[in-house]
Structures are given as structure tokens and as C-alpha cells.
Amino acid sequence: MNLRRMPLMDAASLQLEGRNMPMHVAALMTFEYPSSCTPTKRKRFISELIARWRQEPRVFYPWNQVLTRPTRWQLTPATREVYDLDLEYHLRHWSLPAPGDERELGQMIAWIHEQPMDLQQPLWECHFIDGLAGNRFALYVKIHHALVDGISGTRLVVQGLAAGPDALSTPLWARELPAEALQSAKAEWPTLGDLKAAAGAFVKLRRRSDQLTTFKSTPETILNGPLTAHRRVATQHIAMDRIKTLAKASGSTVNDVAMAMVGGALRDYLSQADALPEASLTAALPVSTRKSGDHSIGNQVSIMLGSLGTNVADPVERLEYIKAFTRAGKSLVQDLPKNAVLPYSLMTSGPFLAAVVMGRAGDSRPAFNTVLSNVPGEREARYLDGAKLLHVYPVSLIMPGVPLNFTCTSHGDFLNFGIVACRARVPRVQRLAVGLTTAFEALEKAVL
Structure with a gap:
């Protein structure tokens, strides 16, 4: 039996698992049926694909990992390899009710996403969903955060699809990863100077500042508070060319524009x-704390804090406000010695995670009002058996006190947002999805 001890960050994701806080992340992918698919063939397309996938006996890392002890109450979790998957459990097929638009899709994904994973099984599930309007279907893949972070998880799923329309797809779990994806970069122990630098940066985040977003900057809102077990999910996408044009014209980054969109959407939502x-x-x-060329699977993430400019009415002034605070936050992290980043991450997130x-x-x-993550795409x-991948929407997790998450990733010609919220604390989450577009168009009109 080949045991694999979980690194510290991966183990923390398992130990945080709770009844109202399942610790899995997911990708929701929408596809367009192949042009050769007649309406009659569409009804059989997914059923035949699933039947073929369920005949695949091969399984590779990380899809073959199961906990040696199926509980979060352990200090040093480990996994072992299995080679006999219950594919009726891991691979499922659902149908949307009419009209099968984004609202119905979001409601179904919210229900699937709120279901905790069975810790006695390998920690992943694939859900095919048909009945989506516009000649489309969806594939939702969720994996426990103890195995992947957003970057490695998205890469794992998307790169598991075919690069051309003529090839039959290989099931995601049957794709053997290259050796470099199985090996993390060798960690170096921090020196006393590294620890002092990390502590100094952490102390700055515990104080009030007019130039830097800190924990003291966060206001109380109606959104923040305890979690319930149920979720809301909404999606939105914006053309990447429009975002890049706007970013260039305003001297901003794509991430700055994404923050301004979220800030504008939240301002309108709370104003209403x-x-x-x-x-x-x-x-x-x-x-991401990954070094250049590191394509390993697992968690390598730190956090910085940023202001969303919800106190600024003018969209251009809001963007400038965001840029100023974001630059200060980046400088705080980028000025750290490379071996100080991990202890800084532990100090920054430690008090919040301990409270959880x-x-x-x-x-x-x-500690902060929401989470906004930009995952490289x-x-x-x-393609999936000739069906073209249209959009990839990240579906992340939420935590007590911070029951709202925005995660975006690019694919093809679009930047795609996935919004996850606590059902009890954030009603009408679809308004936030629409608000992202409204905020972008207002900024685009003002700048261009």
C-alpha cells in the first residue's frame, strides 16, 4: 500500500471540513453539441459518453487517492491508492427542467455543490447535465480542496479534454499526469530573517492604514455572518477582448478591472x-506562491487584502481607488524574501482559520467581506467527443463570516465568473451576476 502524507496546506483543507462548510472546489463547464448531432442524437450523446467512460478501468493520481482514515479529525492525514472505482457513484447524469437557462443551471449546481463529499470514497465527482438551452450541455467536476487548489484543479480538468474535435475523449481519471505534476518544488526552511520579515508584514495587516487594506479596514455588512448548509450559485461572462481594451486604456490590469466589476456589483446590490x-x-x-515552471498538484496559495471601492460612486474613480490599494498590497507581499512567503501566509490566515x-x-x-480569486486560464x-468547450466557471467554497465568493477564470474569448453564496445570507445572488455586467459597461462607457 503506497501511502502519501498530505502537506500542511492540503491537510488544513481536510481539517476545516464541516457540516455547513464542505471543503471542495469545482469547475462548471458548458459545451456546444457537435454540429453533426441531430436532436435525436443529442438525447443519446451524454448517455453513450457516460457508458463508454464507465468502461475505463485505468485510474491515475489524484483521482485514485482515498483517505486512510475517513475523518477530518486527524493531525497528519494520509491517502492511499485505489484501482477499483465505483463509477456509478463518481459519474452521474442529470437533466435540467425547462427552459434550461442559466437560472435553472445555477439552481441545480447549487444543490449539487452543497452536498458534502463522502470521505470514504476518492474525493471527486463528475456530473453531466443535459437539457441546457441553446444546443448545450454541462459538466460539473468537484474535487476536494485537500487534493487541489484552484489553479491546479482547473488545469487538471481543462487539460484533460481533447485538443481537437475529432478525438474521442479520455475520461479525466484515466489521464496519466507528467512526472513534474507529481512533484512539488522542494521547500526551503525560512531563516530567522525570513520569519522577522513575515512577522513585520503581518503586523502591518493588523493596524489601521490609509494606504494599505488591512484587517482593520473591513466594515460590517448584512452579508457577513454564520453559514447555513445551503448554497446559491450564479455565473456570468464578459468578452476578454473588451476587458483587455478597457484595461489598456485605463492603465490597469485584468485583475483590477475584475475587482472594479465586483465592487460596482456589490455597491448596487447593497444600495438596493x-x-x-x-x-x-x-x-x-x-x-499563487508557485515558482515558475511548477505544475504540481496541491495547494500553494497565499492571500493579500484589497479594497473594492464600494464607497466610490464614480466607476473611473473606483478603479483608481482599487489600483492604489492593490499596488500597496502587492508591494507588501512582493517585498518579502521568497522563503518568508509561507510563514507570512500561515500568520495571515491562521487566526481566521483557527476561529473557523x-x-x-x-x-x-x-476579517474581510468577500473573496475574489482570479485563476489563470x-x-x-x-473538446469533449467533438463538443466544443464554451465556458469554464469556477465554483469555489465559502466560510463562516465570509459567505460570498467570486472566482473568475479565462477560457477562449471570455473571462468567466462563478459566484457562490450562502443561501440564507445572500438572497437573489443572480442580481450580483447581472451587476457584474452593469458595472463593467458603466466603466467601459466612462473610460472609452
């Missing part, structure tokens, strides 16, 4: 509820 705080809402911005484990998160002032076309 007559609950907009005077201070700007803040966001935790996950930042002890059940106290959500009962006091929030790719422009190359991908």
Missing part, C-alpha cells in the same frame, strides 16, 4: 437593500 457601509468593502485575494475550527468565525467583525480550444 439600503445597507451600503460608508467604508469600502474588502476582499481576500488569493495569490473553533466555531467562532462569523460571530464577530469579519487558457485560450486554446478544448
